[in-house]
Amino acid sequence: MKKSYTINILGIELVVTSEDEQEYVDRVASYVENKLKATMGEANISDTSILSILTSMNIADELFKAENKYKERIQYLETKIEELIKMIETKVSI
Secondary structure, eight states: OOEEEEEEETTEEEEEEESSOHHHHHHHHHHHHHHHHHHHHHHTOOOHHHHHHHHHHHHHHHHHHHHHHHHHHHHHHHHHHHHHHHHHHHHHHO
16 A cells, blocks of 8 residues: 655655655665765756756666676576586486
């Protein structure tokens, strides 16, 4: 069931709805605010539209890199599982 939560990011108060608990919503809001502040400091930008776009790009970059690492790890584990299955099959056949 969706619930409404009030969050504050960079002094802007927003009401969001989520099926998640308050603690999680607060954690996400804090993450976004910290990313916005980091982008603001790095790029020295005060225009919130540009700041939001650059921050969104940074977060998307993190997501894509994490997905790639996840896929690489899955591929590595699948390869290891196949190797183990072959080893077991070899030992069982003897």
